Amino acid sequence: AQKITQTQPGMFVQEKEAVTLDCTYDTSDPSYGLFWYKQPSSGEMIFLIYQGSYDQQNATEGRYSLNFQKARKSANLVISASQLGDSAMYFCAMRGLGNTPLVFGKGTRLSVIA
Amino acid sequence: DTGVSQNPRHKITKRGQNVTFRCDPISEHNRLYWYRQTLGQGPEFLTYFQNEAQLEKSRLLSDRFSAERPKGSFSTLEIQRTEQGDSAMYLCASSLNRGNNTIYFGEGSWLTVV
Numbered sequence: 585a586q587k588i589t590q591t592q593p594g595m596f597v598q599e600k601e602a603v604t605l606d607c608t609y610d611t612s613d614p615s616y617g618l619f620w621y622k623q624p625s626s627g628e629m630i631f632l633i634y635q636g637s638y639d640q641q642n643a644t645e646g647r648y649s650l651n652f653q654k655a656r657k658s659a660n661l662v663i664s665a666s667q668l669g670d671s672a673m674y675f676c677a678m679r680g681l682g683n684t685p686l687v688f689g690k691g692t693r694l695s696v697i698a
Numbered sequence: 699d700t701g702v703s704q705n706p707r708h709k710i711t712k713r714g715q716n717v718t719f720r721c722d723p724i725s726e727h728n729r730l731y732w733y734r735q736t737l738g739q740g741p742e743f744l745t746y747f748q749n750e751a752q753l754e755k756s757r758l759l760s761d762r763f764s765a766e767r768p769k770g771s772f773s774t775l776e777i778q779r780t781e782q783g784d785s786a787m788y789l790c791a792s793s794l795n796r797g798n799n800t801i802y803f804g805e806g807s808w809l810t811v812v
Contacts, residue, residue, distance in 0.1 A: 588740075617798055627787060629741070629803035636798060675740050683799045685731055685754065688740030 586611045586678050588689035596695050597666045604651070605661040605692045607676030615681050618659040620650065623673040623691070632674075635659060666696045700724060702804035704790050710810045711780055718776045719807045723792030730773050731801060732765055733789040741789055747773060748795060780811045 587610040597603035609618065620632040635643045635650045643650045651660040659678075663670055673693050677686040703722040711717050723730045729748050733741035744763065745755045749770035758764070762780075767773040777784055791803040 619800070621803075626805065627808070628805040629789065629791070631800055631802060634798050634800055677740075679799065679801075683729075683793075683795055685743045685746050686741075686801055687743065690738070690740050 586613070586616070586680050586684075586687040588676050588678055588687055590676055590689035590692050592692045593690075594693045594695065596697055597663075599666055599668060599696055599698050601666055602662060602664045603666055603694065605663070605674050605676075605694065607659045607661065607689060609657050609659060609676075609678050611678065611680055613681040617679045618650070618652070619677045619679075619686065620648070620659075620661045621675045621677060621688075622670075623675060625672070629675070633661070663694075668696050668698060670694060671696045702790055702792050702802055704788075704804040704807050706807060707805065708808045708810075710812060713782060713811055714779055716776065716778045717780055717809060718774050719788050719790075719809075720772060720774050721790030721792075721804060722772045723790070724802060727792035727794050727802075728770070729793045729795050729799075729801075730767055731791040731793070732773070732775050733791065733803075734759070735787045735789055735806070736785075744775075777809070780809075782811045785809055785811045 616637045618635045622630045633645045649662045673691045675691045677688045731746040732744040735741045747767040762778045787806040789806045791801045793801045
């Protein structure tokens with residue numbers, strides 16, 4: 585079974601600054617995938633970034649990067665140059681071996697301050 | 699719009715009534731997932747299909763919940779004899795079962811049981 589832990593219920597960041605959202609995971613599967621999603625107040629879950637457990641390099645997508653530390657079982661999301669539109673809930677999720685359905689953490693609410 | 703489509707977006711029903719939600723996945727996606735999300739929590743997996751086969755249904759919350767995907771395209775989630783505790787957002791998602799198997803979500807269907 586997979587488990588995701590997000591320990592930051594809420595975070596504040598100044599506009600144009602960088603912010604790191606924490607995520608730790610637990611699994612016994614040798615192969616797995618880690619995902620981050622953004623959920624604005626409208627409710628839609630928006631895919632941001634993916635990291636495979638065997639990927640050699642940390643994933644990047646525009647202003648999003650994933651700080652993957654396999655030995656520590658952490659997959660933190662880094663958002664650079666924060667924008668007011670980044671204010672939302674952010675969920676870390678993982679799937680296990682065999683493309684099992686995603687398991688989500690409880691999320692972190694990010695508020696960007698002008 | 700070629701994303702995941704859900705309807706109705708909002709449903710208010712009286713306790714004891716049956717409700718049905720429909721999901722149309724991204725057209726080439728063979729996997730379809732249903733999740734439930736309550737306030738302040740991450741999405742909770744309910745069930746999923748690969749084509750028309752329901753691969754996992756043990757996570758459905760009770761025997762009042764059922765899902766179908768009869769032709770391997772759209773899916774329906776039915777809740778019979780609704781209870782106030784069923785009030786939540788029901789999220790549908792789809793994926794192509796290859797590569798990193800990124801799961802794309804719809805905008806969700808909000809259910810309020812009064």
